[in-house]
Amino acid sequence: MEFHFLGTGSGVPAIERNVSAMAIRFLQQKGTQWLFDCGEATQHQLLHSPITLTKIDRIFITHLHGDHIFGLPGLMGSRSFQGALSPLVIYGPKGLAEFIEASLAVSKTHLRYPYEVIELEEGFMFETEHLSVEALALNHVTPSFAFKLTEKDKPGTLDIKKLEAYNIPKGPHYQSLKEGKTITLEDGRTINGHEFVGPKKNGRVVVIAGDTRPTKEMIKFSREADILIHEATFRSDKADHAVQFGHSTTLEAASLAKEAKVKTLLLTHISSRYTGEEEAFLNEAKTIFENTHLAHDLMVYTLSS
Amino acid sequence: MEFHFLGTGSGVPAIERNVSAMAIRFLQQKGTQWLFDCGEATQHQLLHSPITLTKIDRIFITHLHGDHIFGLPGLMGSRSFQGALSPLVIYGPKGLAEFIEASLAVSKTHLRYPYEVIELEEGFMFETEHLSVEALALNHVTPSFAFKLTEKDKPGTLDIKKLEAYNIPKGPHYQSLKEGKTITLEDGRTINGHEFVGPKKNGRVVVIAGDTRPTKEMIKFSREADILIHEATFRSDKADHAVQFGHSTTLEAASLAKEAKVKTLLLTHISSRYTGEEEAFLNEAKTIFENTHLAHDLMVYTLSS
Numbered sequence: 362m363e364f365h366f367l368g369t370g371s372g373v374p375a376i377e378r379n380v381s382a383m384a385i386r387f388l389q390q391k392g393t394q395w396l397f398d399c400g401e402a403t404q405h406q407l408l409h410s411p412i413t414l415t416k417i418d419r420i421f422i423t424h425l426h427g428d429h430i431f432g433l434p435g436l437m438g439s440r441s442f443q444g445a446l447s448p449l450v451i452y453g454p455k456g457l458a459e460f461i462e463a464s465l466a467v468s469k470t471h472l473r474y475p476y477e478v479i480e481l482e483e484g485f486m487f488e489t490e491h492l493s494v495e496a497l498a499l500n501h502v503t504p505s506f507a508f509k510l511t512e513k514d515k516p517g518t519l520d521i522k523k524l525e526a527y528n529i530p531k532g533p534h535y536q537s538l539k540e541g542k543t544i545t546l547e548d549g550r551t552i553n554g555h556e557f558v559g560p561k562k563n564g565r566v567v568v569i570a571g572d573t574r575p576t577k578e579m580i581k582f583s584r585e586a587d588i589l590i591h592e593a594t595f596r597s598d599k600a601d602h603a604v605q606f607g608h609s610t611t612l613e614a615a616s617l618a619k620e621a622k623v624k625t626l627l628l629t630h631i632s633s634r635y636t637g638e639e640e641a642f643l644n645e646a647k648t649i650f651e652n653t654h655l656a657h658d659l660m661v662y663t664l665s666s
Numbered sequence: 667m668e669f670h671f672l673g674t675g676s677g678v679p680a681i682e683r684n685v686s687a688m689a690i691r692f693l694q695q696k697g698t699q700w701l702f703d704c705g706e707a708t709q710h711q712l713l714h715s716p717i718t719l720t721k722i723d724r725i726f727i728t729h730l731h732g733d734h735i736f737g738l739p740g741l742m743g744s745r746s747f748q749g750a751l752s753p754l755v756i757y758g759p760k761g762l763a764e765f766i767e768a769s770l771a772v773s774k775t776h777l778r779y780p781y782e783v784i785e786l787e788e789g790f791m792f793e794t795e796h797l798s799v800e801a802l803a804l805n806h807v808t809p810s811f812a813f814k815l816t817e818k819d820k821p822g823t824l825d826i827k828k829l830e831a832y833n834i835p836k837g838p839h840y841q842s843l844k845e846g847k848t849i850t851l852e853d854g855r856t857i858n859g860h861e862f863v864g865p866k867k868n869g870r871v872v873v874i875a876g877d878t879r880p881t882k883e884m885i886k887f888s889r890e891a892d893i894l895i896h897e898a899t900f901r902s903d904k905a906d907h908a909v910q911f912g913h914s915t916t917l918e919a920a921s922l923a924k925e926a927k928v929k930t931l932l933l934t935h936i937s938s939r940y941t942g943e944e945e946a947f948l949n950e951a952k953t954i955f956e957n958t959h960l961a962h963d964l965m966v967y968t969l970s971s
């Protein structure tokens with residue numbers, strides 16, 4: 362799973378950090394790509410990224426602030442212009458459909474692919490072949506959501522060498538053994554598949570949060586996640602700003618990661634006031650949660666399988 | 667008058683050319699700045715330009731296609747975030763107000779300055795202290811307009827050396843002479859101001875066209891303009907595309923400039939298919955109208971006074 366950070370700033374674009382967007386490329390699923398938030402000029406950032414607009418088939422919008430949605434109409438139009446015919450599904454808070462419809466209608470943007478907007482409610486979830494996706498309501502100045510992606514557990518691999526050592530001949534019963542069934546061979550032996558299958562692989566968990574104050578529910582929601590992508594708009598010296606505008610500080614995000622016992626914390630949505638102070642910014646978070654990374658525009662973080 | 671080309675491409679953003687936007691800086695009017703069209707990431711282009719967002723007080727939208735308007739909500743929000751309190755007036759085709767209102771409302775963008783949207787009709791015009799502005803309907807696949815800016819004529823300058831040669835003492839009557847009045851000096855001489863004032867300076871004329879097929883009305887509207895900024899989406903080899911999508915070719919734009927007897931033609935809205943062929947593109951136009959320039963992103967063209 363690759364995380365492509367396209368915009369890691371907050372509020373307004375700056376030369377160093379564009380407004381919010383992040384894409385996930387699922388390496389083992391035919392290159393499926395999902396986009397999280399779509400601030401203005403997200404499609405411009407894609408021109409500098411290996412993410413292919415036509416391959417994005419789901420877009421998740423955490424909340425409706427301009428720095429998270431104003432790139433959507435243009436990106437949707439360009440996806441069509443670039444030849445995409447595959448359906449696009451867009452998830453986001455109530456009001457998103459109206460914004461998209463008004464923007465496309467006024468601009469007479471004709472899309473050659475079908476799209477659907479699914480407006481979120483607390484408890485929203487769905488499943489794909491490989492993943493389940495859940496939404497959690499956050500605490501921002503406008504409705505804002507986190508998304509949890511949970512990979513389905515993968516069955517353990519069949520231990521071919523052990524099978525050979527037991528002189529169990531190759532054949533269609535390998536599939537039954539892999540599924541943990543018990544079979545009877547021609548020579549009369551009874552074989553229990555469980556003894557020849559390695560431990561199942563637990564699916565990985567990734568949580569991507571929108572703008573928010575830290576919340577208890579997020580600690581529970583992020584419990585033991587492999588990756589938590591969380592905003593840290595301010596350093597702790599601006600804790601009052603974080604409260605006033607519904608954001609989190611470095612220390613608050615790191616504390617949440619620690620309490621939730623996540624494996625890796627990726628900080629994003631950084632105020633442009635901290636340009637040039639990235640090291641101090643990151644170190645502040647690390648005083649609480651060591652395995653923290655500070656995202657930057659066009660950074661790619663890979664979660665190996 | 668400085669012309670700052672912010673986006674000179676067509677349809678979708680490319681690395682070399684962003685979607686449409688151009689700013690004029692009026693050097694002699696306290697740095698007043700007007701913006702023409704506002705494609706996505708226009709505010710990003712401003713980060714690389716001397717144009718100051720907070721000083722833009724009028725925005726002209728030629729037509730409502732996405733590549734001309736999708737940067738507007740974000741730019742309006744950032745203008746407020748950067749501290750602008752001065753009013754903003756936005757001119758454009760019917761439907762513009764709805765797009766702006768929907769975008770600002772859904773995103774809960776609060777502006778600290780007042781703004782007004784004036785929807786254009788054929789024959790629209792207004793005057794400022796220094797300029798008159800007229801709109802002309804064009805011929806595109808959606809309502810599209812050209813804007814003509816005509817500077818007011820400036821009175822000639824008072825010839826101080828000649829006044830001194832005639833031994834006319836300095837004093838408040840200089841102002842009367844400058845205005846062409848006749849005065850009587852203390853020594854009894856009668857002096858006619860017209861004899862001491864140089865010829866009046868004709869106001870310059872600038873025409874900025876939106877996407878369009880060439881039209882007869884545009885020839886008349888652009889007559890003897892100092893600057894004509896016109897689209898040339900295609901070269902003449904794609905003349906059929908130009909007809910189909912309501913655009914102009916190099917040769918069509920150059921012919922219009924020639925027939926209208928403009929002084930300078932600036933071509934913009936160039937299809938990304940011509941990346942790397944700029945010289946041939948420009949030369950094609952020059953075969954018909956020699957004083958043609960090809961705009962590029964962040965190009966500044968100065969019309970000296």
Ligand SMILES: [Zn+2]
Pocket residue numbers: 371372381426428429572630
């Ligand atoms: Zn934000």
Ligand SMILES: [Zn+2]
Pocket residue numbers: 676677686731733734877935
């Ligand atoms: Zn256009």
